[in-house]
Amino acid sequence: MGNVLLVSVPTFNAGVLRIDGVVSALLPVGQHGFWRCGAKVEVQTVDTRRPVSELDAEEFHAQGMGEHFVAMDLAADEVGLRFEDGKLAEILPPDTRRQYWKAQARQELQRVDLKQGLRLDAGQVARLNRPGVAGMEHVLLALVPAFHVGVLKIDGVVVGLLEPGQHGYWRCGSQVEVEMVDTRLQALEVSGQEILTRDKVSLRLSLVANWRYLDVLGAHARMSKPVEHLYRELQFGLRAAVGTRTLDELLEDKQLIDDSVTGHLRTQLQDSGLEVGSLGVRDIILPGEMKTLLAQVVEAEKSAQANVIRRREETQATRSLLNTAKVMEGNPTALRLKELETLERVAERIDRISVVGGLDQVLNGLVSLKTG
Incomplete structure (x- = not known):
């Protein structure tokens, strides 16, 4: 059997027959045999579900076997959608040069001109929003939930707002980001702030503020991270309110801190696109010895x-x-009534009373009045 080469080409593969190092034929799926007498015979199996390497493609075309492949060449401003038997299989980036096997599936290429814009239409978004599509790193699919807007940034520049729904953008040659922003009323907590009062007493305070966006696009145009900016301003306002007052002043009027921080925010957040509806100090914690x-x-x-x-x-x-x-x-009758009241109280504390000589004798015997 040393003079015979037996090979088996499995499913979804093809055999590349080389005689003395030169491509001689492409073998279909199945069993094959070749004589080795006087020549070096080799068979290499390749997966027909994958694109052909550039080196193999050049070699196959040089031997006149180009009819077995489909060439897909894209320009620098094009994106390709590759279909296999009518089903989207892969996204091809710009400047792509690939060869695909015809025997495996019917190959088709749909070109997308990037000069028309980076935004995908509704049909492309629905087609790409399915599992099993290769090359999804070349596209951004963003789902904006209800009560939110999406801040679209291209190459770091804010270019617009996206309404709730599904959106898609090509990422080829550009950095595309979508930041989700909740437009509802939100709570922001500033907790664990260690601040010294004017009389050098250390306090730990927590503050809660209710806020929302008035102008989302304006806020992101003025500030890179509006929420972090609001957090810092709350910190600065709280420190200014506590650090300029004594402990007695703060304990006497807790509303003083809220009013001071509100005034600070009203000045600092003017025309910022943010609105603070209400705020309040949640906790004031004193040191142990001060307690x-x-x-x-x-x-x-x-x-x-x-x-x-x-x-x-x-x-x-x-x-x-x-x-x-x-x-x-000056009134003996009133004095007598007081005596009777006293006698009544005494009688309430006695279980049994024996009267000798009548009730009048009891009264006269118990209480003697001296008249002037």
Whole structure:
């Protein structure tokens, strides 16, 4: 069997027969045999689902076998859509030169002129938005959700806004980006800010602001990252509000911080395309030792207030007793009624009472009045 070469060409492949290093024929799928007597016979199997290499293509054409291939050449301002049996298979970038096997599938090329613009039409977007298409790195497909807009940037320059829906752009020769922007009211939190007050007390504060876009295109034209810009301005406003006031001023009027930061933003965000609807300080955290001192101060203040209230009540009670005594001093009947009231209270605390000599004797015996 040393003088015989037996080869098998599998499915989706072709055999390249070389005799003494020169391409002699292309072999179809199946079993093949060749005599090796006096010549060097080789068979190379190649995948017909892949494009032919440039070196092999030149060799095949030199041997008059160009009818087995389809050439696809694109200019510098063209993009190619390659179809196999009518189904989109691949996106070819500009300046592409490739050869494809005819035997594997019916090959077709659709050219797209980039001079007409980078935007894809609705049909191209729907066709490309399917799995299994090679070369998708040459196209950008962007889905803009509801209540959002897409900021389109080409080579770093903002060129327009995209409405909700599916959009597509060619990336060949240009850097295309789409940044999604939520147009609804949003919350931005500035948390964990360590700030010294004017009297050198360290505070940790958190601030929450509700904001939205007034002019998306204008905001991105003036600022590269509007949300980060808003965050920094909130930080600056918070530091200015706290750093210029003492701890007592801040604790006495917490609304002071909100008003100060709001005024700062009103000045800094003018004509920026951003609007802050409302903001407020969520947390003010004091250092541990400062908490202890403030607790002691509050305790002393409350204790002093309790003493004042207690003395005031005692004074009022004493004054009331003095007024009652003055009334009874000139009115024996009122004094007698007071005696009966006292007797009633005493009787409420006694389980059993034995009366000797009648009720009048009890009253006279218990209480003796001295008349002047």
